[in-house]
Amino acid sequence: MPAIALKDVCVDLPIYNSRGRSLKSVLAQTVGGGVADDRDRSVVVIRALDHVSLHLEHGDRVALIGANGSGKTTLLRVMAQIYPPTHGIADIIGRIACLTDINVGMDLEATGYENIRMRGVLLGLTQKEIAKLVPDVAEFTELGEYLKLPIRCYSQGMMLRLAFGISTAMRPEIILLDEIIGVGDRSFADKARQRLKDLIESASILVLASHDPNIVTQNCSSAIWLSHGRVVEYGPSAEILDRYAKGAQPP
Amino acid sequence: MLKDIRAGLADIRRGLSSWRTWRMLAWNDVRRRYRRSGLGQFWLTLSMAATIGGLGYVYSHLFGVDVSTYLPYIAVTFAAWSLISTAVIESCNALSEGDLLRQIPLPRSLFACRVIARNLIIAAHNVVIIPIVFIWFHVGINANILWLVLGLGLLVVNAFWIGYFLSILCARFRDIPQIVSSIMQVVFFVTPVIYLPEQLAQRSVSFLKWNPFANLLEVVRDPILGMVPSQWAITNCVLMAIVGLAVVVPFAGHYAPRVVYWL
Numbered sequence: 001m002p003a004i005a006l007k008d009v010c011v012d013l014p015i016y017n018s019r020g021r022s023l024k025s026v027l028a029q030t031v032g033g034g035v036a037d038d039r040d041r042s043v044v045v046i047r048a049l050d051h052v053s054l055h056l057e058h059g060d061r062v063a064l065i066g067a068n069g070s071g072k073t074t075l076l077r078v079m080a081q082i083y084p085p086t087h088g089i090a091d092i093i094g095r096i097a098c099l100t101d102i103n104v105g106m107d108l109e110a111t112g113y114e115n116i117r118m119r120g121v122l123l124g125l126t127q128k129e130i131a132k133l134v135p136d137v138a139e140f141t142e143l144g145e146y147l148k149l150p151i152r153c154y155s156q157g158m159m160l161r162l163a164f165g166i167s168t169a170m171r172p173e174i175i176l177l178d179e180i181i182g183v184g185d186r187s188f189a190d191k192a193r194q195r196l197k198d199l200i201e202s203a204s205i206l207v208l209a210s211h212d213p214n215i216v217t218q219n220c221s222s223a224i225w226l227s228h229g230r231v232v233e234y235g236p237s238a239e240i241l242d243r244y245a246k247g248a249q250p251p
Numbered sequence: 252m253l254k255d256i257r258a259g260l261a262d263i264r265r266g267l268s269s270w271r272t273w274r275m276l277a278w279n280d281v282r283r284r285y286r287r288s289g290l291g292q293f294w295l296t297l298s299m300a301a302t303i304g305g306l307g308y309v310y311s312h313l314f315g316v317d318v319s320t321y322l323p324y325i326a327v328t329f330a331a332w333s334l335i336s337t338a339v340i341e342s343c344n345a346l347s348e349g350d351l352l353r354q355i356p357l358p359r360s361l362f363a364c365r366v367i368a369r370n371l372i373i374a375a376h377n378v379v380i381i382p383i384v385f386i387w388f389h390v391g392i393n394a395n396i397l398w399l400v401l402g403l404g405l406l407v408v409n410a411f412w413i414g415y416f417l418s419i420l421c422a423r424f425r426d427i428p429q430i431v432s433s434i435m436q437v438v439f440f441v442t443p444v445i446y447l448p449e450q451l452a453q454r455s456v457s458f459l460k461w462n463p464f465a466n467l468l469e470v471v472r473d474p475i476l477g478m479v480p481s482q483w484a485i486t487n488c489v490l491m492a493i494v495g496l497a498v499v500v501p502f503a504g505h506y507a508p509r510v511v512y513w514l
């Protein structure tokens with residue numbers, strides 16, 4: 001059964017400037033005696049997640065809300081197992097699709113078809129699954145002969161169609177979304193919305209970071225309010241949204 | 252420590268088992284470089300031919316060595332050396348280039364494998380020169396070529412741990428790629444790539460024995476030239492692989508997970 005269990009998770013992001021990154025400065029410190037990180041002024045550490053504990057299981061539809069920089073994307077990345085927590089434990093069971101960047105791994109010089117196959121390999125699909133992926137994406141994107149051309153000659157809209165088509169072709173158990181992705185002209189946008197809806201409905205767990213209250217209420221039953229990397233509140237989405245909108249201080 | 256070793260081994264195992272991913276990435280790297288050129292990746296072969304031809308002609312005169320022995324020699328050493336040195340230099344940026352790790356949770360060792368695979372593909376284009384040169388100068392190969400299997404194996408294992416180590420280190424310290432390419436430049440001069448090891452031996456210079464890169468070069472060069480690599484070189488390469496892996500596994504187990512925060 002797919003599940004996400006975070007226990008006391010912290011993520012500290014070190015920001016190195018050129019001094020902090022250079023070997024010389026580290027050697028100088030070592031030779032000088034004090035190696036302790038907190039004395040090193042050139043490394044700024046940002047606590048992006050602060051003791052987050054969560055348990056999500058089958059059927060959960062959760063929204064992440066909060067201001068910019070409150071840790072929504074970081075939390076998604078922890079759930080996607082991209083960021084190993086610097087403290088605490090993250091246990092994630094299930095096939096994950098992280099749609100934070102739908103353009104990942106795209107090569108402008110490669111053709112549309114090649115890009116579909118490359119993404120398939122990157123996501124660890126088998127040869128058989130990739131063989132199924134290609135016609136599905138081709139049909140959905142309606143790009144036809146264009147798929148035989150390098151994607152650098154695509155228009156912005158075509159590129160987005162392809163990226164969206166590839167990203168939504170998998171059938172994951174856990175979907176991690178950073179805002180609902182919208183694609184292209186009127187008629188295609190409807191098609192894309194439908195595809196995303198199908199994808200979300202077939203998934204076991206959805207985690208969606210969004211600033212749009214309508215999207216949150218449409219897609220999610222509960223919501224997590226994040227602020228400065230901490231979970232302020234976790235509950236039914238309508239309630240949390242309401243309080244978030246009023247800018248209520250955490251109780 | 253034990254935890255780090257286990258984590259390091261797990262990362263290597265996951266990296267090796269996603270061979271389809273690094274094979275694809277490596278091929279795409281090679282293709283992308285030559286995507287819009289007429290001759291495509293055979294530019295590799297051509298530029299190697301030009302280098303070897305030019306160097307062979309000039310240096311055989313400079314050293315007073317017969318062209319028919321010198322040219323086959325550098326055809327082999329150059330192909331082997333460019334495999335070794337580019338694999339080492341390029342692995343510095345294996346993790347820090349591109350954005351893949353920030354989007355997909357891939358094993359870190361996969362990127363070291365990608366660099367080696369890419370350079371093996373390129374080397375496969377370069378070695379096309381060798382049979383041509385050998386036929387031209389009537390140089391034969393013999394059964395000792397079988398030692399090449401061992402030699403290449405040692406080369407790949409050593410390139411793997413060096414590359415794995417450097418890729419992680421360079422993600423954190425951005426000066427190291429520069430240091431590494433300068434070092435490889437120096438190593439080039441102290442390794443018998445353009446000169447014959449006997450030329451140094453005649454002047455009773457014996458540091459080649461202690462140059463690990465000279466040993467690595469020997470184990471792949473000698474079999475092609477019809478000789479058995481010296482026991483010394485083989486032992487050194489085996490030892491280097493063992494010690495290197497023993498160091499890099501706990502190192503990677505400890506630091507590889509954090510790499511994504513350094514990108």
